[in-house]
Amino acid sequence: MFVKLLLFVPLVLTASPWQTQNNSSSTMPATLPIKMGLWEATTMTSNSHVFRTRSCVTPQSYREMLTRMPPNCALSNQTHSGTTITGDVSCTASNGNVSTGRVRVEIPDSGAAHSIMTMSASVKGSTMTLTVRTDSHFVSADCGDIAPGEWKDIQ
Numbered sequence: 001m002f003v004k005l006l007l008f009v010p011l012v013l014t015a016s017p018w019q020t021q022n023n024s025s026s027t028m029p030a031t032l033p034i035k036m037g038l039w040e041a042t043t044m045t046s047n048s049h050v051f052r053t054r055s056c057v058t059p060q061s062y063r064e065m066l067t068r069m070p071p072n073c074a075l076s077n078q079t080h081s082g083t084t085i086t087g088d089v090s091c092t093a094s095n096g097n098v099s100t101g102r103v104r105v106e107i108p109d110s111g112a113a114h115s116i117m118t119m120s121a122s123v124k125g126s127t128m129t130l131t132v133r134t135d136s137h138f139v140s141a142d143c144g145d146i147a148p149g150e151w152k153d154i155q
Contacts, residue, residue, distance in 0.1 A: 034057065034107065034111075036057055036058055036062070037056070037138060038140045038141075038143045038146065039138055040136065040137055040154070041054075041135070042134065042136075043134045044132070044134075045130060045131070045132050052153065052154045052155070053152065053154060054139070054152055054154050056143035056146040056149065057148075058143075061149030072093070073091040074089070074091075075087050083107050083108055084107075085104070086103065086104045088101070088102055089102070089103055099121040100121075101119035102118055112135075112136065113135075114135050115132075115133070116133050116134075117134075118132075119132075
């Protein structure tokens with residue numbers, strides 16, 4: 001669930017200004033905030049893990065992202081200022097443990113996005129904190145072998 005949350009939250013925050021304006025997640029804005037097509041993301045965690053993924057974003061998959069939230073998670077206190085979006089994240093696991101955090105997304109242009117998310121969770125009486133930084137960039141309008149809305153790990 002945590003990996004899905006890491007991939008999901010920056011995209012929801014990217015989309016949220018239009019959700020607020022339109023009061024409907026099913027209404028698409030005239031201009032999307034990011035380019036459609038193949039995106040590559042490099043994600044680095046505070047415990048030195050690095051992941052690289054490629055994903056195919058289309059208007060339809062983008063629309064679906066607007067209406068999807070990981071189970072038992074909530075996004076609140078969103079703020080928008082220029083090209084920066086922030087928000088609080090809270091998730092409750094099936095065992096009742098709660099993880100909370102803060103996410104900040106910067107979208108300097110339609111072909112780039114940078115995010116940082118810090119999550120804290122209480123595990124067996126100890127607090128565990130994880131910081132995740134993601135740098136994403138548009139690669140191509142052609143998604144190649146990646147299906148719309150799908151992603152894959154790359155080396």
